[in-house]
Amino acid sequence: MDQTGLGILVPVTNRPSNPRVRRAARVLALVPALLVTSATGVAFAEPPATWENTPPVSGLHVVLLLVMVPLALLALITLLVCLPSMSKGETYHPGQPWRGESEWFGGPRTGLEAVDSAVPPALTTSGPTRGGASGRW
């Protein structure tokens, strides 16, 4: 046993002893599947004579059903998605300049005037400090 511990890996990685046996086993495993699928004949079926003949469908009808209905659904879903933000009156759109006035929720009664008269917080290098996080978008 060598000092690096790599020696322990040798008995774990088993090399294929006999590739011929493996190949034979693979073929043997496939044979039942092939047999079953090839043994069945092609299925033929005709509509029963009691079924009534379907009338021919016009092209306009097909277009109406397969094109117009999905388009109408598309329009409806788009409208439903856009409706909430339209009704909420979102004024902020990313990429456009912000025109709103500053607003402070839960701030002091005097608003931003208090900030100008505030003493800047003492910078302490030891002891408990403030924390937080920053981000951009």
Next chain:
Amino acid sequence: MAAGDAFTAAQRHEIDKAIRDAETLSRIEFSVFVGRSEGETRPFAERLHSTLVAPDRSVLVLVDPAARILEIVTGVTAHRVLDDAEAELAALTMQSAFAEGDLVGGITRGVQQLAEHGRRPAVLHE
């Protein structure tokens, strides 16, 4: 407080409610400032924070939509229950909402997340 045209009455109410709920949940005071920051953003946010009634147990969230900058300042006491990694997570939530243009949703979800992280688990033994 200047009533700007940044938010509708319903949106203002939504943010107020989010702040109230967060304060009830976490016992931390929350304050949200939305607007242009004067000068450097971080020092400005810290100045805003220090003018609050109880800065130590307060968390200030500054959102500058014009500069697209977000700052979260946690007071000394609030910082004990809400560390910087948790604040960073809330900041990420808010950033992704803001990037989609959802200012109000980002603020309410961010404040709620901060409150959930800052919520001290019930201590059974002391």
